[in-house]
Amino acid sequence: MNRTIYLDNSATTRIAPATTNKIAMLMDEHYGNPSSIYDFSNVPRTEIHTTRKVISDILNCMQNEIYFTSGGTESDNWALKSIAENYMDKGKHIITSKIEHPAIKNTCKWLEKWGFDITYLDVDENGVVNLEQLESSIQDDTILISIMTANNEIGTIEPIKEIGEIAHKHCVLFHTDAVQAFLNIPIDVKEMNVDLLSASGHKFHASKGTGFLYVRNGVKMSPLIHGGRQENGLRGGTENVPAIASMRIACNYLYSDFQKNYDHKRYLQKYLKVNVCNTIKDVKVNCDIDDLRLPSVINFYIKGIEGESLVLLLSRYNICISSGSACSAGSLNPSDTLKAIGLTDEEAHSCIRVSISEITTKEDIDYFVDKLKETVEKLRSFR
Numbered sequence: 001m002n003r004t005i006y007l008d009n010s011a012t013t014r015i016a017p018a019t020t021n022k023i024a025m026l027m028d029e030h031y032g033n034p035s036s037i038y039d040f041s042n043v044p045r046t047e048i049h050t051t052r053k054v055i056s057d058i059l060n061c062m063q064n065e066i067y068f069t070s071g072g073t074e075s076d077n078w079a080l081k082s083i084a085e086n087y088m089d090k091g092k093h094i095i096t097s098k099i100e101h102p103a104i105k106n107t108c109k110w111l112e113k114w115g116f117d118i119t120y121l122d123v124d125e126n127g128v129v130n131l132e133q134l135e136s137s138i139q140d141d142t143i144l145i146s147i148m149t150a151n152n153e154i155g156t157i158e159p160i161k162e163i164g165e166i167a168h169k170h171c172v173l174f175h176t177d178a179v180q181a182f183l184n185i186p187i188d189v190k191e192m193n194v195d196l197l198s199a200s201g202h203k204f205h206a207s208k209g210t211g212f213l214y215v216r217n218g219v220k221m222s223p224l225i226h227g228g229r230q231e232n233g234l235r236g237g238t239e240n241v242p243a244i245a246s247m248r249i250a251c252n253y254l255y256s257d258f259q260k261n262y263d264h265k266r267y268l269q270k271y272l273k274v275n276v277c278n279t280i281k282d283v284k285v286n287c288d289i290d291d292l293r294l295p296s297v298i299n300f301y302i303k304g305i306e307g308e309s310l311v312l313l314l315s316r317y318n319i320c321i322s323s324g325s326a327c328s329a330g331s332l333n334p335s336d337t338l339k340a341i342g343l344t345d346e347e348a349h350s351c352i353r354v355s356i357s358e359i360t361t362k363e364d365i366d367y368f369v370d371k372l373k374e375t376v377e378k379l380r381s382f383r
């Protein structure tokens with residue numbers, strides 16, 4: 001196979017069709033600064049406005065509740081640091097989980113240095129937060145709960161609506177990192193009781209270096225980046241118009257056919273699971289409840305095999321997968337998420353993550369399973 005079989009869509013995605021032309025046009029032809037008042041800047045200004053509208057329609061919120069950022073990491077940092085700063089009069093306790101992305105976990109670690117008390121909730125063997133434990137962890141000084149909508153390594157979807165209900169019952173704000181979930185599952189911030197939500201463009205077929213933070217009107221925020229009046233004075237700096245526009249195109253591309261795309265990914269995910277489990281011995285799916293998992297991500301434990309070796313050997317066949325979270329790739333520390341669901345260090349090293357997208361085909365899966373089987377047999381024969 002000459003083309004790349006890209007099965008690492010949780011790390012990043014291919015840009016949506018027609019986007020590169022649009023980006024080039026906004027850099028080459030309509031390159032005006034959106035803050036300039038002359039007509040030449042109408043196109044970039046309109047792009048920003050339309051993208052905000054498209055995203056707010058999808059999330060069921062107001063347009064002025066969407067703030068453009070540079071991506072998921074910035075959105076997560078901004079949400080947590082800003083709530084910490086603005087609500088510390090009420091208290092310094094924050095609740096999160098043990099399976100959050102480093103963008104949340106390391107922000108929490110940083111806040112600990114400033115005297116914040118962080119509770120890291122356990123998860124069960126499928127990666128789900130326990131609602132009773134969550135509620136009993138709330139203290140008088142709790143100001144924020146931050147639990148991801150869906151996990152980036154095993155795909156577990158958390159009970160977001162219920163978490164939001166508990167948070168609001170106790171007058172606590174609720175942030176969710178929806179970087180992996182946005183456009184993979186339906187999200188309605190009102191229905192799901194969410195106050196702040198992070199997303200990242202390059203995870204949903206838009207450009208890298210862009211994303212957004214939803215902040216419910218009424219939640220007090222302060223800038224993470226100080227500067228001009230962009231983003232309602234809360235995020236200074238000339239907007240990355242081409243990248244922002246790419247989110248509009250990607251949203252339109254994915255959302256107009258949301259159900260069809262969802263069904264396609266779900267079908268391929270089940271097809272992949274059945275084929276891998278039926279053709280390779282001693283394989284287990286981490287979080288093996290289909291409806292509890294994103295349609296895009298599946299994580300396999302393959303007994304006796306080192307995940308990193310598999311990733312490298314499969315890349316010789318132009319296959320891209322991951323042995324853990326993309327953002328922790330390169331580090332040989334066993335994944336916190338896999339340990340949190342009960343795997344030993346050794347087992348955690350024997351896991352691979354396969355993540356599909358709207359453009360993955362059945363042929364890609366067949367080729368992958370074929371090469372996976374061959375490579376696993378080869379590696380096992382060396383033992």
Ligand code: PLP
Nearest residue numbers: 071072073101103152179180200
């Ligand atoms: N949150 C989650 C759940 C992620 O999976 C990632 C990236 O993998 C991020 C945050 C960081 O996003 P970005 O790469 O846009 O900074």
